[in-house]
Amino acid sequence: MTNIDMPWYLELVIVAFLLFGALVALIGSWGLAKLPDFYTRLHGPTKASTLGVGCTLIGSLLYFSHQQDGVSVQEALVTIFLFATAPVSAHMMGKAALRRRLKGIQGTRNMPDR
Amino acid sequence: MNPAYRRWQYWLPRPLFSLFLALLWLLMVDEFSAAHALLGLALGVAIPFATHGFWPEEAKIKRPLPLLRYLLVLLVDILRSNLVVALRILRPARHLRPGFFSYPLALEDDFAITILASTISLTPGTVSIHYDAEANTLLVHALHLEDEAGMVADIRERYEKPLEEIFR
Amino acid sequence: MIAAVIPVAMALFATAALLNLYRLTIGPDIVDRILALDTLMINSIALIVLSDIWMGLGMLFELALLIALMGFISTVAMSKYLLRGDVIE
Numbered sequence: 001m002t003n004i005d006m007p008w009y010l011e012l013v014i015v016a017f018l019l020f021g022a023l024v025a026l027i028g029s030w031g032l033a034k035l036p037d038f039y040t041r042l043h044g045p046t047k048a049s050t051l052g053v054g055c056t057l058i059g060s061l062l063y064f065s066h067q068q069d070g071v072s073v074q075e076a077l078v079t080i081f082l083f084a085t086a087p088v089s090a091h092m093m094g095k096a097a098l099r100r101r102l103k104g105i106q107g108t109r110n111m112p113d114r
Numbered sequence: 115m116n117p118a119y120r121r122w123q124y125w126l127p128r129p130l131f132s133l134f135l136a137l138l139w140l141l142m143v144d145e146f147s148a149a150h151a152l153l154g155l156a157l158g159v160a161i162p163f164a165t166h167g168f169w170p171e172e173a174k175i176k177r178p179l180p181l182l183r184y185l186l187v188l189l190v191d192i193l194r195s196n197l198v199v200a201l202r203i204l205r206p207a208r209h210l211r212p213g214f215f216s217y218p219l220a221l222e223d224d225f226a227i228t229i230l231a232s233t234i235s236l237t238p239g240t241v242s243i244h245y246d247a248e249a250n251t252l253l254v255h256a257l258h259l260e261d262e263a264g265m266v267a268d269i270r271e272r273y274e275k276p277l278e279e280i281f282r
Numbered sequence: 283m284i285a286a287v288i289p290v291a292m293a294l295f296a297t298a299a300l301l302n303l304y305r306l307t308i309g310p311d312i313v314d315r316i317l318a319l320d321t322l323m324i325n326s327i328a329l330i331v332l333s334d335i336w337m338g339l340g341m342l343f344e345l346a347l348l349i350a351l352m353g354f355i356s357t358v359a360m361s362k363y364l365l366r367g368d369v370i371e
Binding site for chain 1: 283284287288291292294295297298299301302304305311312313314316317318320321324325327328331332334335338340343346347350351354357358360361362364365
């Protein structure tokens, strides 16, 4: 890893993005492991993991834009792709779970009976 | 009478989409040269021509400016929703009151409904699960459902009204 | 400073991946396993990007994009299969 004279504030911003992203993604996966039924588990990955990885990618974008000449936009493409596809895959998995008649936990309101 | 292949629409069904594909290609290779611009334009013409039979009809974005404002609101809401969901995950699970509710749609356009469903999935504690095309409702699962009518009103005010304005 | 933070971030993401593996093994339904695999894919993208910075390559982006694509397509395909596989009506 080569670190050619990076100003300290930029370094601070990148570090903040990387750590915040990692923490948020960890909370999302923690939710996936601990929440009680499938429908609540669906919330962790769709929101937290996507934002966490998005933040990591933005940190990487800032880093490589400084290390190499010009702006490296490719990470931004992956971020946009992730944010566009996460709701779609969550929707499909939710539909599949409804079709398989998965039960919600006790106290789930208005459980659809399909 | 012109045969179909004489008109430019036959060869270039979506000019804006072709331009977008060319730009995307340039961003992907991360190298702005004339050769790559030509290759991108060729792909931008070839891909819509080969696949436009699969597409639904085009969505009309009438006003781009509210779209930008909508995206900004969405960005702030994604951050806010992540804090809310993170707090709910970290607290013990017995405090959760999950529930389903169905959201009556006012939008008609397929593309607008897709964007609304994605927005619902990305924002506070809600995931859209099922779209009922006959009743025109979305089935939404909320991580913490207390005030059903309030949630519906919130989605209507915050996301659906701006979307109606954009796609009208 | 970045050199000190990247191993920490990688450790956090690796823990996240372990939690996903836990959900993948205990299930209980197949949809839970699909969800766990999807999240595992997303976390591995972050791991790839972090090791990219760590090694100073700046060229593993294609890998991240490919894994994002594969993860999305396989999730949708498996869900679609479950939707069509049990048509009772």
